[in-house]
Amino acid sequence: MKTWLFKSEPSQYSIDDLARDEVTAWTGVRNYQARNFMRDDMRPGDRGFYFHSSCAEPGIVGFVEVVKRAYADPTQFDRKSRYYDAGAARAAPRWLNVDVKFAGKTRVVGLAELRSHKALKAMQVLQRGNRLSITPVTPAEWACIQRLLGNA
DNA sequence: GCCAACGTTGGC
DNA sequence: GCCAACGTTGGC
Secondary structure (H helix, E strand, C coil), X not given: CCEEEEEXXXXXXXXXXXXXXXXXXXXXXXXXXXXXXXXXXXXXXCEEEEEECCCCCCEEEEEEEEXXXXXXXXXXXXXXXXXXXXXXXXXXXXXXXXXXXXXXXXXXXXXXXXXXXXXXXXXXXXXXXXXXXXXXXXXXXXHHHHHHCCCC
């Protein structure tokens, strides 16, 4: 079981949207590194933090669980989608997505709080210039944040 | 709205 | 294959 952080803009798709839908296809990833994480390393049963970005209170707001391995992202073939990719062929899909399931809300653990813990100093989402929408979370980072949330 | 950081594109 | 230009992200 690996652990991850999934970033999403709440104005696009928030933790409450996921709580309502229960399961969602994590489509729209158009970054090769993030795609490779899903394709090569993510498996059903993996856990993740749900992180709100580009909003008033950026931070961790909940948990998700990966429930389906990466498969071809249908939005790359949809001309009407903002994620349409003219360079993607059905026979050789360029973009993939996993399915994730809602696994609970947390209080907002904001960036300042995350940065205040030495154990999280190297956490990818906290690095300057970080733009990856999916990042791996180390076991130590995962445990530290669980403690912050009173879950350990 | 600003600006730093980064990925991608395309001319050469 | 280099690298400048450009577009996007995202915290503040």
